[in-house]
Amino acid sequence: MLSYIIRRLSIMVPEIFLISIIAFIVIQLPPGDFLTTYIMRLQASGVSINQTIIDTLTKQYGLDRPIYIQYFLWMKNIILYGNFGTSFSWNRPVGEIIMERLPMTLIISIASLIFTWAIAFPIGIYSATHQYSPLDHFFTLLSFIGVSMPGFLLALVAIWFLYKYTGYAIIGLFSLEFLDKPWSFAKLADMLKNVWLPIIVIGISGMAGLVRVIRAMMLDEIKKQYVTTARAKGLPEYKVLIKYPLRVAVNPIISTIGWLLPSLVSGESIVAIVINLQTIGPALLTASLAQDMYLAGSIVFILGTLTVIGMFISDLLLAWIDPRIRYGER
Amino acid sequence: MVNDDKGGNQSMSNAESTFEKISNKKTKAEQLLYASQWKLIWWRFKRHRLAFAAMVILAVLYISAIFAEFIIPYDPTFRLVGYEDAPPTKIHIYIKGEGFQRPFIYGLKREIDSYTLRVRFVEDTSRRYPIKIFLRSEPYKILGFIPVNIKLFGVEGSPLLLFGSDRLGRDLFSRTIYGGRISLFIGFGGIAISFILGCLLGGISGYLGGTVDNIIQRIIEVLSSIPTIPLWMTLAAAIPRTWPVTKVYFAITLVLAMVGWTGLARVVRGRFLSMREEEFILAARAAGAKESRIIIKYMFPNFFSYLVVNITLAIPGMILGETSLSFLGLGLQPPAVSWGVLLHDVPDLSILAQRPWQLFPSLFVVIAVLMFNFMGDGLRDAVDPYSIIF
Numbered sequence A: 001m002l003s004y005i006i007r008r009l010s011i012m013v014p015e016i017f018l019i020s021i022i023a024f025i026v027i028q029l030p031p032g033d034f035l036t037t038y039i040m041r042l043q044a045s046g047v048s049i050n051q052t053i054i055d056t057l058t059k060q061y062g063l064d065r066p067i068y069i070q071y072f073l074w075m076k077n078i079i080l081y082g083n084f085g086t087s088f089s090w091n092r093p094v095g096e097i098i099m100e101r102l103p104m105t106l107i108i109s110i111a112s113l114i115f116t117w118a119i120a121f122p123i124g125i126y127s128a129t130h131q132y133s134p135l136d137h138f139f140t141l142l143s144f145i146g147v148s149m150p151g152f153l154l155a156l157v158a159i160w161f162l163y164k165y166t167g168y169a170i171i172g173l174f175s176l177e178f179l180d181k182p183w184s185f186a187k188l189a190d191m192l193k194n195v196w197l198p199i200i201v202i203g204i205s206g207m208a209g210l211v212r213v214i215r216a217m218m219l220d221e222i223k224k225q226y227v228t229t230a231r232a233k234g235l236p237e238y239k240v241l242i243k244y245p246l247r248v249a250v251n252p253i254i255s256t257i258g259w260l261l262p263s264l265v266s267g268e269s270i271v272a273i274v275i276n277l278q279t280i281g282p283a284l285l286t287a288s289l290a291q292d293m294y295l296a297g298s299i300v301f302i303l304g305t306l307t308v309i310g311m312f313i314s315d316l317l318l319a320w321i322d323p324r325i326r327y328g329e330r
Numbered sequence B: 001m002v003n004d005d006k007g008g009n010q011s012m013s014n015a016e017s018t019f020e021k022i023s024n025k026k027t028k029a030e031q032l033l034y035a036s037q038w039k040l041i042w043w044r045f046k047r048h049r050l051a052f053a054a055m056v057i058l059a060v061l062y063i064s065a066i067f068a069e070f071i072i073p074y075d076p077t078f079r080l081v082g083y084e085d086a087p088p089t090k091i092h093i094y095i096k097g098e099g100f101q102r103p104f105i106y107g108l109k110r111e112i113d114s115y116t117l118r119v120r121f122v123e124d125t126s127r128r129y130p131i132k133i134f135l136r137s138e139p140y141k142i143l144g145f146i147p148v149n150i151k152l153f154g155v156e157g158s159p160l161l162l163f164g165s166d167r168l169g170r171d172l173f174s175r176t177i178y179g180g181r182i183s184l185f186i187g188f189g190g191i192a193i194s195f196i197l198g199c200l201l202g203g204i205s206g207y208l209g210g211t212v213d214n215i216i217q218r219i220i221e222v223l224s225s226i227p228t229i230p231l232w233m234t235l236a237a238a239i240p241r242t243w244p245v246t247k248v249y250f251a252i253t254l255v256l257a258m259v260g261w262t263g264l265a266r267v268v269r270g271r272f273l274s275m276r277e278e279e280f281i282l283a284a285r286a287a288g289a290k291e292s293r294i295i296i297k298y299m300f301p302n303f304f305s306y307l308v309v310n311i312t313l314a315i316p317g318m319i320l321g322e323t324s325l326s327f328l329g330l331g332l333q334p335p336a337v338s339w340g341v342l343l344h345d346v347p348d349l350s351i352l353a354q355r356p357w358q359l360f361p362s363l364f365v366v367i368a369v370l371m372f373n374f375m376g377d378g379l380r381d382a383v384d385p386y387s388i389i390f
Helices: A002-028 A034-044 A051-061 A067-081 A094-129 A134-148 A151-166 A185-222 A225-232 A237-243 A245-254 A257-275 A280-289 A293-321 A323-327 B004-013 B019-034 B037-047 B049-066 B172-208 B210-225 B228-237 B245-276 B279-286 B291-328 B339-343 B349-354 B356-383
Strands: B092-095 B099-112 B119-142 B146-155
Touching: A002 A067, A002 A293, A002 B210, A002 B228, A094 A134, A094 A185, A094 A257, A094 A280, A094 A293, A134 A185, A134 B356, A151 A185, A151 A257, A151 B291, A151 B349, A151 B356, A185 A245, A185 A257, A225 A237, A237 A245, A245 A293, A257 A280, A257 A293, A257 B228, A257 B291, A280 A293, A280 B228, A293 B210, A293 B228, B037 B049, B037 B356, B049 B172, B049 B356, B172 B210, B172 B245, B172 B291, B172 B339, B172 B356, B210 B245, B228 B245, B228 B291, B245 B291, B279 B291, B291 B339, B291 B356, B339 B356, B349 B356
Parallel strands: none
Antiparallel strands: B092 B099, B099 B119, B119 B146
């Protein structure tokens, strides 16, 4: 197991390195370096800039040096000091803004993942055991629609229907009176009143694909002879399903965390914008709209790194469950 | 060809089948033997009713987007002054006491609600305006070069707003159909770039193997592990705001293709790897065929059908991408009309609750994407050489 972990970790390092390069390219993409943007911004707001500040900033980011040195300086600041650079639109360190919003992003993403699984498993198993039944067709249609609806649209339609039929308007994670208050039980209760909707909306788009995978896996397994044997020996039907085919079918499904995670985070960021959650998504939108590239690039870097770590964890889980991977080839 | 004796058996077992019927089947079986690969795929695809229907609907969508000027009653930028934020016009075909009528509409009257002080539109039942087909209109040009002076349908004397109107009094139906030009075709641009990149890099990766393969695989893994929408958002953010629409359009297709090529490259690589070991490739090499000839003449035709399936399933992702980006205000900007741009007008609940018809363009997004998924599903079955034809 240990050698597997080490092998898997060694793949992660170049991956994170590549992500950092992509993020850096993103930062460099807009014409002109960020300092000119910064100076223009300050001038537009009527602040005079003195030359010493410009010189310090130029030196700090190595703007007068070649581009690869700039990259190494950026990385050095992140690794050694946790300094991601400064956001111009917020006028604060990028790391601070991200750290403020990261916990909520993680909570909502993980909750969506759990929701996705909790719903997709029963539906997938039902669809496989009742293949071509009316409900199976219904779920198939539903999952096609789930895949075809962009997340923001689902969110919009969901809050609109909720408002139309119950009169309850979800305009954010918290009601107005709790917005600036510190954490308390009342605030938590208030959050729970609102947070289920984004979780469901984010979960549904991932669920659609997962149901199809589970259904296909279960269909393959159910036809095998060991299932017939178990049934012939008189095991109750639920035990036949849960003890044998489900355990085989679950392996590839755990590996789906790998592709589910990026799509969940991706869905989360756009749904969060529509429902106005205090997560990374809306911060990325404002950063992107203002061409605040240090913030935007750093967010891409952090989200990418987190998904790579998430995939690493899912691979470990898979190795833990399936000995063929632990001891297997490669 | 597994299937042709199956077809024969079926007709034999059918006791009532006359001689004619049998001979008909035979010719069908014969046809199967001589049919080309593409013909077989087409026959299998036609059997898949849902996929076939999806293709027809997509064809209708694309044709209506191409000939948008002929179909839409109003120019997408034309403002119906006095009809701002009007709800969809009701089309009547039945009146109590008079029975069924030719479809007609009533005129709209503006009223101010005495309680909320909001403008409200009420039907003015004093006069009926029939909906006319092939209506004469001002001369205009389809696609900018075919001069016409007929519209598919319209109403004289009163505005016909099938999907209602927007904040500036522009007809939402016209704008939605017209917006299909950008939204439906952006997928093709993105796919074209993805296709080239995917074939090239996937091909290199699968054909050369070794270190190059390793590096390209890592890049693909990384690109697909970064959440798509955030990556798209930041890439789109780098597009200068001052660029003209066509340039932005091209940039957005590039942004969409940045992520899209990875899936195609994976398919191409997998096929290359499995095919490299096949006998017919070995035979070709032994016969002295050049590497380029082996790739183009022997390998490419073999995985082309799989590529078609993957392309069909990748286009909806691009359509959703453009819609999401434009919805966020990061894609195309307002003078351009696309489904995402139209949805950009509904950012929050307060507007949505008052003017739900603003969501009509989204219906087209969902239908287009759904149909592509259905069609891709059918195509996947159709290119599978072991599935049954008749």
